[in-house]
Amino acid sequence: MSKGVLLVNLGSPDSPEPKDVKKYLGEFLMDERVIDVPLWARNLLVKGIILNTRPKASAAAYKKIWWEEGSPLIVISERLKSKVQEQVDFPVALAMRYGSMTIKKGLQELVDKGVDEVFLIPLYPQFAMATTETILVLAEDIRKEHFPDLKISDLPAFYNDDDYIEVLSNSIKKNLEGKNYDHLLFSYHGVPERHIRKRDITKSHCKIDGSCCVIPSPAHEFCYRHQCLEVTRLVAKKLSLKDDTYSSSFQSRLGFDPWLLPYTDRTIERLGKEGLKNMAIATPAFVSDCLETLEEIAMEGEEIFHEMGGKEFTTVPCLNDDEEWVALLAKWIKKWSN
Numbered sequence: 609m610s611k612g613v614l615l616v617n618l619g620s621p622d623s624p625e626p627k628d629v630k631k632y633l634g635e636f637l638m639d640e641r642v643i644d645v646p647l648w649a650r651n652l653l654v655k656g657i658i659l660n661t662r663p664k665a666s667a668a669a670y671k672k673i674w675w676e677e678g679s680p681l682i683v684i685s686e687r688l689k690s691k692v693q694e695q696v697d698f699p700v701a702l703a704m705r706y707g708s709m710t711i712k713k714g715l716q717e718l719v720d721k722g723v724d725e726v727f728l729i730p731l732y733p734q735f736a737m738a739t740t741e742t743i744l745v746l747a748e749d750i751r752k753e754h755f756p757d758l759k760i761s762d763l764p765a766f767y768n769d770d771d772y773i774e775v776l777s778n779s780i781k782k783n784l785e786g787k788n789y790d791h792l793l794f795s796y797h798g799v800p801e802r803h804i805r806k807r808d809i810t811k812s813h814c815k816i817d818g819s820c821c822v823i824p825s826p827a828h829e830f831c832y833r834h835q836c837l838e839v840t841r842l843v844a845k846k847l848s849l850k851d852d853t854y855s856s857s858f859q860s861r862l863g864f865d866p867w868l869l870p871y872t873d874r875t876i877e878r879l880g881k882e883g884l885k886n887m888a889i890a891t892p893a894f895v896s897d898c899l900e901t902l903e904e905i906a907m908e909g910e911e912i913f914h915e916m917g918g919k920e921f922t923t924v925p926c927l928n929d930d931e932e933w934v935a936l937l938a939k940w941i942k943k944w945s946n
């Protein structure tokens with residue numbers, strides 16, 4: 609068997625122009641695991657409302673963070689891929705769940721190099737049906753249709769892996785050295801509460817208010833909320849953070865459904881109102897900096913904090929192409945290949 613690796617991230621529009629953003633959002637939001645309502649309702653909501661209102665504002669936000677080389681998320685993922693490739697002997701390819709760098713092209717690239725056994729790595733520490741699950745389902749559909757002889761195995765969510773927690777903690781520590789902050793906020797991408805209930809394999813564990821997330825349960829294998837809160841708990845333990853100096857929140861909500869609480873923007877506002885002067889913020893649901901970290905957190909979040917009287921607002925970069933993170937991915941790949 610000839611082995612290869614496929615790293616898969618979310619994706620970005622081809623450019624920060626409204627027409628490309630519209631195309632990208634259309635594909636993204638029509639995914640039944642992202643907006644999980646019946647097709648007629650998704651068509652109405654996405655094609656009838658969101659795609660007529662959001663692309664202009666989203667494009668303006670993308671323009672603020674776009675790099676000369678392209679979308680930060682794509683450029684960073686490409687750097688990561690190149691560095692991982694330097695550390696392993698078999699081909700490494702990169703694909704995105706949405707946009708032009710499709711999973712089909714990524715698999716084709718590996719197959720063209722003679723690969724018949726793929727290790728697929730969704731670049732998300734926590735499981736969510738809107739991220740990991742949609743990648744795995746699509747990859748399997750593509751495999752069946754186009755590459756029936758290909759064997760694909762995948763890396764499960766690694767949110768509580770000791771090495772991952774160590775790499776993440778080291779990165780947070782390194783990036784906060786010499787910075788002035790009295791509170792560290794761990795902000796995770798939000799999901800509608802309904803997504804969590806839907807993936808409760810016990811059908812009875814999830815209480816949504818969070819009380820369930822600290823009670824051991826098989827449901828946690830697919831509970832995004834539990835997995836986020838675990839990352840916070842484990843990093844806080846590793847960094848010996850005192851109880852009242854850190855918290856977790858959820859960002860980037862869309863639409864009118866209830867999403868996971870507490871919301872990041874309201875949390876920043878509250879912390880500022882309560883008199884906090886200096887805060888730091890880490891975003892461990894993302895392994896690469898992107899629109900949601902560079903614009904929503906580093907720009908909008910900082911603005912909210914300053915409006916509330918806050919002073920220093922320090923954002924911790926995502927793991928991106930950090931050497932320890934690259935080495936850890938290479939370690940997992942080597943373990944799989946043996």
Ligand SMILES: C=CC1=C(C)c2cc3[nH]c(cc4nc(cc5[nH]c(cc1n2)c(C)c5CCC(=O)O)C(CCC(=O)O)=C4C)c(C)c3C=C
Pocket residue numbers: 618619620621633642643662666679681732736738739797798799800832860862893894897898899900
């Ligand atoms: C119902 C909508 C959405 C769900 C559910 C959702 C889950 C989810 N998303 C990420 C990671 C990223 N999302 C990003 C952008 C983004 N996300 C949504 C909507 C949902 N996400 C939208 C509409 C957008 C586009 C931007 C906008 O218009 O505001 C990105 C950034 C992409 C980039 O190009 O930089 C990431 C990354 C996770 C991890 C997640 C669930 C756990």
Ligand SMILES: [Fe+2]
Pocket residue numbers: 797860
């Ligand atoms: Fe998102």
Ligand SMILES: [Fe+2]
Pocket residue numbers: 813814815816818819820821822831833834
């Ligand atoms: Fe829970």
